[in-house]
Every structure is written in C-alpha cells, then in structure tokens.
Amino acid sequence: MRKFNFCAGPAALPEPVLRQAQQELLDWGGRGCSVMEVSHRSAEFLEVAERAEQDLRDLLSIPDNYKVLFLQGGATAQFSAVPWNLFGVGDKVADYIHSGQWADKAIREAKRYGQVNIVASGEDRSFTYAPGAESWTQSDNAAYFHYTPNETIGGVEFDYVPDVTCPLVADMSSNILSRPIPVEKFGVIYAGAQKNIGPSGIAVGIVRDDLLDRAMEGIPRSLSWKVAAEAGSMDNTPPTFAWYLAGLVFRWLKGQGGVEAMSTLADRKSTLLYEFIDRSDFYSCPVEKSSRSRMNVPFVLADERLDKEFLRQSEEAGLLNLKGHRSVGGMRASLYNAVPLEAVEALVSFMADFEKRCA
C-alpha cells in the first residue's frame, strides 16, 4: 500500500507514472525489452527524448531561442557549470543572492573561478526570508546574476523574479513546474530532477542561445552546455530511464492541467498547512510569511523532546519522511506536485491529533 510521502528529495513521484513504468518495465510497448535496454540513439528512444523536451517546452512556454538540456550530476554539477560556461567573456565577476544553504553551495563553487558579489543576503535573520530588491547594488560588470528561487532546506521561496541587467541564472531544483515562470526573463534555469521532475540522476537546463559561447578555456566536456546542446544532450550516454520517467511526469502534468493547475494546488496545500501551524501554539514555522515556500514547509514542535515521538507516530500513521534536514532539525513537509491534497489533509489531521494528545 502506498503511503503519503513528504520527502524533500528524491521525492514522491506521481503514482500513475510509477504504474506505467512498472507495467512496461520488462517489455516496453511490446518491443520485448525494457526502455532501459535500448540504445539512446535508437529511433524509439529518440522519440521518448524529443517528446519529453517538447512537453517541457509546452509546460513552461519555453521560447525557441532557449535550448533544453538533459544533464547529469544534478544541480551541484551546475554550481560549477554556471561559472565555467559564463566566465569566458568579460570580467570573471558574478552577483549572487545568498538566501540559504543551497545558494551558499552555489556561491562557494563560483568563488573558485571568479569574484562573487553577494548583492543581498538573508543571513541577518538566519535565512528565514527572501531578501528584497530594495537595497541591492548590482555590479556593473557582472557576467551573470544567480539566485535560488526556492531554498529546499530553509523553506524560503522568492515571490518575485529579480529584475536585473545581466543574464539571470536560477537554481530552480525545488520549485520548477510548480507555477508558470517568465522564462524570457532568465538567461539560464537549471534544476535537479528529484523533486518535481522525476527520479534523481538527471537535471534539466534551459539555456538562452546567446549564452552558449561564453565558456572558459578548459571547461570539462561534461560541464559544457554548448557540447550538450550540439549533441542533443547525448554527448555521452544519458540516463535513459530517468529521462523516460521525466517524460512520463511531464505528460502526467499536462493531463493535470499544467503548471497553472499545479500552482493552484500548491497554494491550497501549503495554505492549509501554514494556516494550521499559525493557529497552533504547539507548532511553529520559522520562515517569514511573505517568503514561505509552497514546496518545503519546515516547522518545529514547541518541545523538541517530542520530535522523536512525532516522527515515530507520523510514520505509523502512514506519513513518511517528515524529519527536517540534518543541518536544521525539526520537521519538514515537502509538498511537491506529486503530493496530493489528501496527503496534506491527513498530515494536518495527524498534527492536530498529536497536539491534543501530547501538548
């Protein structure tokens, strides 16, 4: 029996997607083998690959002057790829917003290759908010401007897209496909798959054409967006099963009404949980209201000695993976697209009940 799964990643996948994958795992469309067992260059797999790209383009209304790449190494490899691909022309200077642990990882890697200006940071209030644009000073000569629209660990989400004069680069790993986005405002969007796209082991890159010629000398092939773009993301053997599953997820998303429907659902799910937490004296959320993530809801119990019991009982109640990130403790409920409203209703109901019994 499937349980409700609030894992931050690798996260829950849509059940119909898993059912289809299961059904055809040994014999894919009557071909007598698995989709895992065919060449990535075969006509049948190319069809999978192209359909996945087209569906993603449709879902996010990606303009034609953007390449869609299917990459390996997750967002972490992109933390290196961003400076490697964009520091080859002009000054090796970039603006970064420091909004939490994931922004920090991106910043650390970029600093190894050039100068990083922190244009805004949430550090003054323990990264519990998304810094606003009021107080920024952008660099004149920045090669790009990087930010993390949703901090998976901190549960902080930007409710606006920065308006900048250089190419805007975003690590959208944990909120891509949860709402419509104005792709044309971005130079580069990248996202590890294991939250809203598919299983871990594949990442998506959306790169504006004119940014493919700015790489530093000596960029490793595997990090080059240009190499990936020219090879149709097949310079090396791609993770075909992950690509196929991502394609099934995109198809499922279309059937659900696309990112507009996902956005409405994300509002309902997160509002339900946040409102419950805010009404309670027993639970609290450390994140400022205007910056609260619709994807990752961190919360703490009034008495942390009850954490273990909360986790034990929630598991027993069929609510999986509510433990907060090891670096912050407490709880975290991740409410990605594949987590149904019923899961959040069940969670809130359990939380109310637990409070009654233990508060």
Add this chain to the structure above:
Amino acid sequence: MRKFNFCAGPAALPEPVLRQAQQELLDWGGRGCSVMEVSHRSAEFLEVAERAEQDLRDLLSIPDNYKVLFLQGGATAQFSAVPWNLFGVGDKVADYIHSGQWADKAIREAKRYGQVNIVASGEDRSFTYAPGAESWTQSDNAAYFHYTPNETIGGVEFDYVPDVTCPLVADMSSNILSRPIPVEKFGVIYAGAQKNIGPSGIAVGIVRDDLLDRAMEGIPRSLSWKVAAEAGSMDNTPPTFAWYLAGLVFRWLKGQGGVEAMSTLADRKSTLLYEFIDRSDFYSCPVEKSSRSRMNVPFVLADERLDKEFLRQSEEAGLLNLKGHRSVGGMRASLYNAVPLEAVEALVSFMADFEKRCA
C-alpha cells in the same frame, strides 16, 4: 515477451533483476513508497548503497586501500576527471594507448589539460588489434598510463594487463565484471554502468587511496574523486534507482558464481559466435584473432546490400539491436553478462539460416 537483446549499451539487464525491480517499484519492501522516493541519506537507502559497494568489492576482490565510487556522467565525464584528478602533482604528462574510438575520446580530453604520449596505437591496421607491449617507450615522467581494455565499437579486447611503472588507469566500461582482474595492478578503474553493471546514468570508479591527493587546482567538485570519496559518493544526490539496480545486478552476479563463472560463460558465448563466423564465407569479423572482444562481436556480411534485410529478419526473429555502430556500419552483437548462451545459440542458428537463404 522478452526477446534476445544484443544492444551495445544501454544493454540487456538480467531478467530476475528487472522482475524484482518491477515487483517492488511502487512499494519497496513494504515501506509504502518506491526506492526512487526515499532520501539517499535515509538508513534504508544507505543500506542499499553499502551492500552494493560490498558486493562489488567481493566480486572483484578490491583491496581495502581502494575507494569504490558511484559517479555520474559516465565514462565521458571520467575522460576529464582522469587528467583533472591526476595532473596536479609533477609534470602534466600521461601515456595513452590508442586502441580505437573510445581511447581516442579519452586522449582528446586529456590533451586539453596536458601532454599526451601515444605509447602504442592500432591505427596502422585500422584499430583491428590491441597493440602489444613489445614496442613501447613509456615516458619517464608520466603522471599515469591510460588504456581501454575493451573497445566497444571496434570489438578489440586486450588479453593482458599492461605492466607499467606509473599508476595504470583503465576505462573498463564494456568489460568490467566479465572476468577476474588484478585490481592491485591498477591505480584507477572506471566504468559506465550501462553494459555490465546496470542502467545508464551511473558509473563506477575504483581509485587507489594515494591517488586522491593529486588533483589540479580548480577541479570542479563534480569531477573530484576526493570529494566523492569523502562524501561516500553523496556530495550531491546520487542516481539512487540506478545505484539500487546496480546492487541487484551485483547480487545476481554473485548468485551466478561471480566473475569466474561470467568469464567461463563469456568464453563459451563468444567462441560459439566467432567460430561460426570463421567457418563461414558469408560472414567475417575484421578483428585479429588474438584481440577479439568477448563482449562486442562486430561482423560484416559478404554483401553489404543484404545488411538491411539481415537486420529486418533478425529483428523479426526476436534478435534485437544487431546493427553496428553508426561510425563503422555492419553488425555487432554485444554479449554482456546478462545475455544468455541461448541468445547466442539463437543468433548463430539465425545467421546460418539467413546465409542459406541469401548467400
């Protein structure tokens, strides 16, 4: 119905492995979710990861002073990783054997970071043999010596391990786990998974401890063996499903009798096919006898105008993916561990029949 699959990669997987994966795809061990849907840092996934490593260590008798890494980006990423990880101490010079297309790719990438000496090349006879050690001149100052024990495209396999004075590095993508290997003779072994290990999207690295501290300044995190080793191959979210499947393959291999049994089987399968080809005037194999791969058997028809018909009819007979690599044409039968003897018997029977009808 499952057919016989001779794909060069992503290649056939053992049917019992696929069956287990299928059976528990939605509900893994009664946990109420898929193995794809749990954190890579959860106790349950760590158990999968550790068991896979231990089984691989057992299968290849990997000494304790070697790290086993589960990596992303395939062998192609390792073409960059090798010079990046090994050129940081001493001269940026490396010896390479040029044995075909895969060696060439490794060489091209290494040349971007240092000096490559081609100590031996099969180019004089169109890469139809594995150059022997008689005529080599190793560099005095090489940081490492690289070769490709099995050329997947050319069907050329080395029947010996080079005896060299610097760390020996091998791209074992297409013949790892097909025979016992003296790991202690190697500095680094790497292999993309999609032939003898599991699905595409994961690669294995086996790195001797003392080689972890030789990286060049500025190595991207995602290419660093040291970072991977220190993080238990979890510096970023690993491809968990591919790792799990690799683990099931290792377990299956142990049940089959390990690499000794696989080696015996590889002998039987490849001998059956090569002997049939050699007896025939209609089929021929361009590779010199002493260098013929037990994993990838390229062959051509006497009249290439029959290629299309051969492929059409073989497909119809349930023998999949016999088309040769797009760069060389002809046919290729890949006989990895998961391809049973019956598949080769069926292939030979079909080939004999086709010859009778069309020769």
